[in-house]
Amino acid sequence: MSNFSRRNFIKAGVAAGAVTATGFTPFAIGGSKKQVVIVGGGMGGATAAKYIRMMDSSVEVTLIEANKDYYTCFLSNEVLSGERTLDSLKFGYSGLEKHGVKVVFDYVSGIDAGKQMVNTKGGKSFKYDRCIVAPGIDFKWETIEGYDANEAETTTHAWKAGSQTATLRKQLEDMKNGGTFVMVAPPNPFRCPPGPYERVSQIAHYFKQHKPKSKIIILDPKAKFSKFGLFTSGWQRHYGFDPSNPTAAGMISFVNSENGGTATAYDAKSKTVTAAAGKFKGDVVNIIPAQKAGAIAFGAGLADDKGWCPTEGKTFESSIHKNIHVIGDAAVASPLPKSAYAASSEAKVCAAAVVALLNGKEAPHPTYVNTCYSIIAPGDGISVAMVYDYKDGKIVKVEGSGGLTSTEFDAKLRAREVEYAYSWFKNITGDTFGG
Amino acid sequence: MKNTQTLGVALLIGSIAFSGASIAGEASAEALSYTCAGCHGTNGASGGPAMPSIAGMSLAYIVESMKDFKSGERVSTIMTRIAKGYDEDDFTKMGKFFSAQNRHSANQSVGSMAKKGAKLHKDNCEKCHTEQGTVAEDDSGFLAGQWTPYLRYTLVDALDGSHDMGKKMMKKLNKVHEKGGDQDIQALLDYYASLK
Numbered sequence: 001m002s003n004f005s006r007r008n009f010i011k012a013g014v015a016a017g018a019v020t021a022t023g024f025t026p027f028a029i030g031g032s033k034k035q036v037v038i039v040g041g042g043m044g045g046a047t048a049a050k051y052i053r054m055m056d057s058s059v060e061v062t063l064i065e066a067n068k069d070y071y072t073c074f075l076s077n078e079v080l081s082g083e084r085t086l087d088s089l090k091f092g093y094s095g096l097e098k099h100g101v102k103v104v105f106d107y108v109s110g111i112d113a114g115k116q117m118v119n120t121k122g123g124k125s126f127k128y129d130r131c132i133v134a135p136g137i138d139f140k141w142e143t144i145e146g147y148d149a150n151e152a153e154t155t156t157h158a159w160k161a162g163s164q165t166a167t168l169r170k171q172l173e174d175m176k177n178g179g180t181f182v183m184v185a186p187p188n189p190f191r192c193p194p195g196p197y198e199r200v201s202q203i204a205h206y207f208k209q210h211k212p213k214s215k216i217i218i219l220d221p222k223a224k225f226s227k228f229g230l231f232t233s234g235w236q237r238h239y240g241f242d243p244s245n246p247t248a249a250g251m252i253s254f255v256n257s258e259n260g261g262t263a264t265a266y267d268a269k270s271k272t273v274t275a276a277a278g279k280f281k282g283d284v285v286n287i288i289p290a291q292k293a294g295a296i297a298f299g300a301g302l303a304d305d306k307g308w309c310p311t312e313g314k315t316f317e318s319s320i321h322k323n324i325h326v327i328g329d330a331a332v333a334s335p336l337p338k339s340a341y342a343a344s345s346e347a348k349v350c351a352a353a354v355v356a357l358l359n360g361k362e363a364p365h366p367t368y369v370n371t372c373y374s375i376i377a378p379g380d381g382i383s384v385a386m387v388y389d390y391k392d393g394k395i396v397k398v399e400g401s402g403g404l405t406s407t408e409f410d411a412k413l414r415a416r417e418v419e420y421a422y423s424w425f426k427n428i429t430g431d432t433f434g435g
Numbered sequence: 436m437k438n439t440q441t442l443g444v445a446l447l448i449g450s451i452a453f454s455g456a457s458i459a460g461e462a463s464a465e466a467l468s469y470t471c472a473g474c475h476g477t478n479g480a481s482g483g484p485a486m487p488s489i490a491g492m493s494l495a496y497i498v499e500s501m502k503d504f505k506s507g508e509r510v511s512t513i514m515t516r517i518a519k520g521y522d523e524d525d526f527t528k529m530g531k532f533f534s535a536q537n538r539h540s541a542n543q544s545v546g547s548m549a550k551k552g553a554k555l556h557k558d559n560c561e562k563c564h565t566e567q568g569t570v571a572e573d574d575s576g577f578l579a580g581q582w583t584p585y586l587r588y589t590l591v592d593a594l595d596g597s598h599d600m601g602k603k604m605m606k607k608l609n610k611v612h613e614k615g616g617d618q619d620i621q622a623l624l625d626y627y628a629s630l631k
Contacts, residue, residue: 341473348469365461369470387520401520423483428473430482
């Protein structure tokens with residue numbers, strides 16, 4: 001079937017809600033419809049659910065998600081600076097229901113790969129032909145002594161947006177002018193590589209306006225980080241940072257691995273982080289620990305010894321269990337980063353593969369994109385983008401494509417990057433959760 | 436965009452002749468186009484004011500725009516970087532996909548100078564952007580119902596010299612601006628926002 005006629009089928013499928021996009025019979029052998037069960041309703045899981053229904057409305061899609069509302073991590077750093085409300089990051093699942101996705105609010109307790117069954121804490125079982133697991137991230141609590149899930153309710157990680165985002169904002173508001181904010185950055189790989197440094201930017205923006213005597217100390221187990229030159233020159237532009245002397249006491253002090261920035265312990269009582277360089281006491285402390293795939297990935301035996309889920313880049317089918325696909329931050333999809341846009345892109349590739357495989361066809365040739373914006377200050381944004389292809393069994397960057405915001409961008413173009421970031425937010429959330 | 440109609444046809448023929456040799460391999464029109472949705476909205480219907488809706492634009496306009504982004508002839512923050520990941524054959528696939536979608540009108544507020552803008556449009560723009568900038572067949576970009584912030588960027592870039600939009604358009608645009616200043620540019624934008 002040509003691309004042209006297939007596209008028309010898709011349009012008709014969306015409009016009528018009944019026609020199959022691929023033209024295959026909607027009924028499986030034995031008369032029942034093909035079943036896809038998706039575990040996790042974040043950017044990856046929700047996008048996969050919607051796009052499978054758009055591609056082939058004969059496939060029954062059940063999405064199992066623990067929470068009724070989803071808060072995007074992206075742009076949550078603007079909640080910390082007071083530039084946006086937590087509510088503006090909140091999305092529900094009614095849009096997916098309009099696409100015919102069955103949304104079930106429950107915890108997944110296990111996946112039986114042999115019986116092709118997903119079981120929930122609520123006592124339900126869901127049989128699948130194909131299962132897509134998008135569990136997001138969990139934390140390696142053991143890497144920082146004295147810090148755990150319980151303490152994180154007070155000394156936040158705020159690396160899953162929601163109540164901890166609100167807690168951290170409140171702590172920053174309550175902090176005195178002249179206080180110190182200590183952020184412990186995570187080691188690679190982790191969700192949203194530029195995220196910790198956008199966080200520092202946004203908190204510096206808040207301090208500059210309301211608490212200008214305050215300091216920010218970044219303790220980092222890495223030497224450098226994503227968009228390094230763009231962030232550090234932005235900090236120099238706005239907040240008092242000396243790239244030639246990064247640990248100097250401007251508003252922002254960056255203590256990297258080479259300068260002893262690797263944190264090993266935390267004393268909650270005195271709010272003191274122990275790193276190789278010494279002890280750092282904060283008035284507000286934010287610890288973003290080392291990360292691994294979300295818990296269900298381990299329960300289902302989908303993760304490797306490094307804590308992430310190996311996948312096949314053409315279909316995102318698990319390298320460990322057949323008929324189970326893993327997408328989003330939990331998947332090993334390098335060189336794709338652990339970002340929302342990459343999760344969305346992986347979801348669409350996975351959806352197309354699942355629809356093809358369910359219809360007895362080969363998975364189509366994939367193509368992927370990542371785009372990621374960071375806001376350094378109001379009217380000053382930066383971005384990174386990349387186009388990816390699939391070659392010789394691997395996801396590869398398309399040579400010559402993508403890259404960072406040019407250092408030659410003037411104020412006009414950097415201001416546009418912020419407007420594009422906001423429009424990107426509207427469109428990617430609409431593309432994921434919209435009806 | 437210069438002489439889009441003729442260029443568009445020539446390029447379309449070229450693309451078909453070389454089909455299959457694209458950078459993105461055998462990726463389908465759908466697969467390529469779905470990756471655009473994160474910024475341009477599902478099937479190219481944008482909900483973000485700075486990002487244009489690309490649904491329903493003509494094949495020639497999309498291909499020509501992508502080529503101009505790729506070469507850097509059309510100024511952009513990010514499209515140049517993205518366009519470099521594809522070749523003409525990929526652009527043609529994307530163009531076919533988005534040109535088959537319905538045009539999408541932005542849900543946005545309308546300024547007070549739409550009436551004046553209507554006259555300015557009729558006198559200066561209507562010849563190329565026919566039927567109030569609503570039809571794809573003239574191979575020019577949509578104006579009616581397109582997001583105002585996006586259209587403002589394109590006009591600002593043309594006026595400050597960062598994007599040469601071709602002799603014909605630059606002559607008309609400069610004429611409008613010299614005579615009526617930023618206010619008349621805003622009037623045009625108000626008019627386009629008032630159309631659905």
